[in-house]
Amino acid sequence: MILDSCRNFAWQEVPDPVRKADEVLIEVHAAAVNRADLMQKDGCYASPPGWPEWCGLEVAGLIQEAPANSRYKPGDQVCALLGGGGYSEKVVAPAGMVVPVPAGLSMIEAASLPEVWATVYLNLQLEAGGMKHGDIFFLQAGASGVGLAAIQLAKRMGAEVITTVGSAEKADFVRKLGADYVVNHRTDDVLKIIEAHPPTVALDCIGGTLMGSAFQKMAFGGRWIMIATMGGSQTQIDLETVWRKRIRLIGSTLRSRTPEEKSVILHAMEKQLWPYFTSRQLVTNIHAVFPIQQVENAHGVLRRRENIGKVVLTLK
Numbered sequence: 636m637i638l639d640s641c642r643n644f645a646w647q648e649v650p651d652p653v654r655k656a657d658e659v660l661i662e663v664h665a666a667a668v669n670r671a672d673l674m675q676k677d678g679c680y681a682s683p684p685g686w687p688e689w690c691g692l693e694v695a696g697l698i699q700e701a702p703a704n705s706r707y708k709p710g711d712q713v714c715a716l717l718g719g720g721g722y723s724e725k726v727v728a729p730a731g732m733v734v735p736v737p738a739g740l741s742m743i744e745a746a747s748l749p750e751v752w753a754t755v756y757l758n759l760q761l762e763a764g765g766m767k768h769g770d771i772f773f774l775q776a777g778a779s780g781v782g783l784a785a786i787q788l789a790k791r792m793g794a795e796v797i798t799t800v801g802s803a804e805k806a807d808f809v810r811k812l813g814a815d816y817v818v819n820h821r822t823d824d825v826l827k828i829i830e831a832h833p834p835t836v837a838l839d840c841i842g843g844t845l846m847g848s849a850f851q852k853m854a855f856g857g858r859w860i861m862i863a864t865m866g867g868s869q870t871q872i873d874l875e876t877v878w879r880k881r882i883r884l885i886g887s888t889l890r891s892r893t894p895e896e897k898s899v900i901l902h903a904m905e906k907q908l909w910p911y912f913t914s915r916q917l918v919t920n921i922h923a924v925f926p927i928q929q930v931e932n933a934h935g936v937l938r939r940r941e942n943i944g945k946v947v948l949t950l951k
Contacts, residue, residue, distance in 0.1 A: 644676075644930050652687075652720075652727040659707055659715075659730050660700040664951040665746035666721040667693045668933050669780070670865070671890065675719070676934065682719030683891060691721020692890070695736060695745035696951075705730050712736040716749035716897055718890065722927065724950060731898030734905045737912040747780065747919045747945035752908065753900050754862065754889050755784040755838075759792065761900075762887050763836045763858045768793035771854070773834035775841045776865075777814060778805035780919075780945045785838055786812050787917050788908075797832060799825055801940060808920075808943050826852065836860070843867035850884075851876050860885045920944030 654660045672690040674680035682688055695714040701707040707730070715733045720726050736745040759766065766772060772789040776782045777798030789796050790813040797816040800806050806817045816832060818825040826848055833854040839846060843866030850859055850872055859882060876882060889897070911917040922942040925933040926949055933946050 646928075652725055654700050654727045656702060657730055658727045659698055659702070659705065659713075659733055660725060660727050661694065661696045661713065661715060661733070662699050662951075663694045663721065663724055663726055664696040664742040664949065665694065666691045666927070666948045666950070667747045667750065667780075668930075668937060668946040668948060669693070669750055670863075670937060671750075672722075673934055673937060686718035687720030687723070687726075689720055689722055691719060691723065691726075692717050693746055693748070693750040694721040694726060695742040696726075699725070702730060707733065712742070712745070714745040714749050716753055716901060722930065722948065729894040729898070732894055732901060734901050734909075737909045739913050739915075742951075743921060743924055743947050743949065744919050746947050747921060748912070749901065750889070751780040751784045751919075751945070752904055753897065754781055755788050756904050756908070757889055757900050758838055758860050758862065758887055759785065759788055759836070760903075762860050762885050763838075766792040766794040766836055770794040770835045771797065771832050773797045773829060773837040773849070775799045775820070775839065775845075777809040777817070778943045779840075780942075781838075781840065781862075783809070783812060783920055783944050786814050789836075791911075791917075794836070795832070797825075797828055797834065805943055825849070833857070838862065840864075841866035842870060844870055847871045850882070853880060853882050855880045855882075857882045858885060859883070860887050862887050922946055924949060926950075 669692050675690050698707045698711040713733045715728045772794040774785050778800050786796050795815045798814050799818045799820040816828050829849050829852045835854045835857050837859045839861050840863040842864035847870035922944045923946050936942050936946050
C-alpha cells in the first residue's frame with residue numbers, strides 16, 4: 636500500500652515495487668516529512684523521472700532484498716535517500732543511496748537523517764568548499780530540520796553562526812545547539828547583526844526581499860548558497876557588490892542530482908558523520924511522530940511552522 640499524493644491523502648493499493656539489479660528493496664518503518672513533500676502535495680514539485688509520484692524523500696527500515704554482491708543482506712537496518720515514494724510500505728532505491736542506520740539510533744531518528752543531512756553536507760562541505768575557524772555562517776529558519784543540522788555542522792567546522800527564528804522557544808533551542816547570534820525575525824533586525832558580523836557563507840532557503848539586502852553585507856569572497864525561495868523569488872541585488880567583493884551566488888538542489896552524485900554524498904556522510912551520531916555529538920531533534928494515517932496532521936505542523944526539528948511518520 637502507498638499513501639497517494641493528492642489534495643487529500645488516501646491509502647491506495649499498488650503492485651509491490653520490483654527491484655532492479657542494482658537496487659535494494661526496503662520494508663519501510665518510518666518516513667520523515669520535508670517541506671518538499673508539502674510542495675509536492677500542492678502540485679508544484681513533482682518527483683524526478685523514474686521515481687514514484689507520491690511523497691517521501693527519506694525513510695528507514697529493513698532490507699528485504701539486495702543484490703548478491705551488495706554490502707546489505709535481508710534484515711539489515713538502513714536509511715535511504717529517495718527521489719520520491721517514501722510514504723509507502725515498501726520502496727526500492729539504488730544501493731548507493733542507502734546507508735546503515737547509525738549504531739544506537741532508532742528507526743524514527745534514522746529516517747530523519749538522509750535528506751536533511753545530505754542537503755547540509757552538500758552545501759557546506761562541497762558547494763561552500765568547507766568552513767574554518769574565523770568563518771561566519773548565516774542561515775534563516777534555524778529551528779527547521781535543515782537549520783538544526785546546518786548549525787551543528789557549521790560549529791563542528793569552526794564557524795560562528797548567525798540564524799533567525801520565529802519564537803523565544805526556538806531561540807533557546809538553537810542557542811543550546813551552539814548558534815552564536817540568534818535573531819527573532821518577528822521582532823528584531825537581522826541586518827544589524829549581519830552588518831556587525833559580515834557572513835563568509837550563507838545557506839538561504841527563504842530568499843525574498845531580505846536576501847538582496849543581506850547579500851550586500853557579505854564579507855569579501857563570501858559564498859551565498861540558494862536552496863529554496865520560501866519567502867519569495869524576487870529580490871534586488873546591486874551587481875557591483877558581486878564583483879567588487881568577489882561574492883559567489885550559488886544555486887543548489889539535492890533532489891535533481893543523479894543517484895551517483897547522491898551516493899558520493901551519502902557515503903562521505905556515513906564515514907565522516909555517523910560516528911558523531913552514535914556518540915550523540917550530533918543530534919537529530921524529533922519534534923513530533925505521527926502514524927502515517929495522520930499524515931495531514933504531520934503536514935499541518937510544518938505548514939504552521941511549529942516544528943523544532945523533524946516530523947516523522949511511522950508505519951510499524
